[in-house]
Amino acid sequence: MTSILTNTGDIAQPWARRHLQKVLKPGMKACILAMSDFDNVKDQADWEKDYGPGGTWHAAYEKPLQSYGIRDITWISPFRDSRTEMLQAIEEADLLVLPGGAPDLFMKRIRRFGLKKAIREKNLLFGISAGAMIQLQDYHITPDDDYADFAWQTGLGLLFFDLECHFTGNRHQREHLERALEEKGLETWALYEDGGLLVTDGIVTAMGRVERHSANRTES
Numbered sequence: 001m002t003s004i005l006t007n008t009g010d011i012a013q014p015w016a017r018r019h020l021q022k023v024l025k026p027g028m029k030a031c032i033l034a035m036s037d038f039d040n041v042k043d044q045a046d047w048e049k050d051y052g053p054g055g056t057w058h059a060a061y062e063k064p065l066q067s068y069g070i071r072d073i074t075w076i077s078p079f080r081d082s083r084t085e086m087l088q089a090i091e092e093a094d095l096l097v098l099p100g101g102a103p104d105l106f107m108k109r110i111r112r113f114g115l116k117k118a119i120r121e122k123n124l125l126f127g128i129s130a131g132a133m134i135q136l137q138d139y140h141i142t143p144d145d146d147y148a149d150f151a152w153q154t155g156l157g158l159l160f161f162d163l164e165c166h167f168t169g170n171r172h173q174r175e176h177l178e179r180a181l182e183e184k185g186l187e188t189w190a191l192y193e194d195g196g197l198l199v200t201d202g203i204v205t206a207m208g209r210v211e212r213h214s215a216n217r218t219e220s
Contacts, residue, residue, distance in 0.1 A: 003125045003159060005132035005189075006196035006207075007166050009060050009099070012067040015208030019198050023124065024095065026069025031093035032061055033086075033119075035078040035109045036101030036130050038146065044079040051075055061097065070095065083113050090115065096122045098131025102146065103139065104153050106130050120156055129165050132191075139163060140180040142173055150176055152184070159199060164190040167211070181215055188213040 002023055004011070011020055034051045041047055050056050062073055074089045081089070090096060096119065098106070110116055119125070125135060133139045134155040139162055141151045164177045167190040177188055189197055195208035206212070212219040 001123055001125070001158065001201065003127065003135055003199040004196065005127050005135065005163065005191070005199065007100075007129050007132075007191050007193050009057075009097075009128050010064050011126075011196075012064040013194065013208075015194050016196060017067075019205060019207045021068065023198070023200075024065075024068040024070060027072075028068075028070045028094040029072040029074070029092060030065055030070050030095040030097055031074045031076060031089045032097040032099060033076050033090070033110075033115075033131075034099055035076065035113075036099045036103070036106040038102045038105065044077060047077050047079050051077070057099070061099065065095075065097075078109055078113065083115075086113060086115060087118050090118045090122070093122070095124045095126060098125060098127040098134065100129030100131055103130035103133045103141070103155070104151075107134050107153065107155060110134075110156075116156060120158060125158070132196075133163055133165060135159050136162065138184060138186065140176070140184075142176040150179065160186070161204075162186040162188040164188060164213075167192050167195075169211075177213060181213060185215055 051058055076086050076089055127135050135158045136155045137157045137160050139153055139155055141147050143150055162180055190211040192209035195210040198205040198207055
């Protein structure tokens with residue numbers, strides 16, 4: 001299994017391309033599981049504003065994939081598509097994209113539609129921010145504008161380390177990263193905006209700017 005973990009969908013940048021051109025091939029079929037929003041997206045009309053043609057995130061997700069020659073792109077909506085349609089789209093895709101947003105709500109919807117098994121069976125996943133976090137067995141949430149409290153959540157159980165996404169190196173993030181290390185002892189990768197991970201059969205390759213934290217040391 002191969003997992004791509006980033007903060008951003010813009011993987012056309014050199015820091016990502018030099019690694020991902022080995023795994024993202026022209027002619028692949030991609031499926032974007034667009035159900036990671038916060039609760040402000042309440043119906044298909046709201047969803048279209050975010051993900052439909054001309055929507056806020058449509059081009060931001062599609063254009064970087066197209067730069068790799070991936071043009072057959074299917075979008076899954078929790079308001080429009082049936083579970084059967086979702087499972088078929090996931091099964092047919094060579095690449096499953098898990099977007100950013102609210103990781104806890106993303107997992108809640110995955111469970112509600114019964115998609116966890118199908119996602120876990122995919123050979124190639126691309127997770128962005130929340131979509132990266134939910135690939136982990138356990139992940140922490142650092143308090144920010146969206147989440148008031150530090151918390152642990154359970155993900156898909158595909159990867160067994162921790163992440164600090166949207167890392168800037170500020171004191172607030174480092175304090176909560178250290179708290180997570182103390183509580184669970186999981187190796188933690190801090191991803192700057194121009195950084196990510198490529199994980200192939202358990203082997204982690206750092207892309208761009210990242211920091212690797214363990215109980216005893218930090219590497220960048």
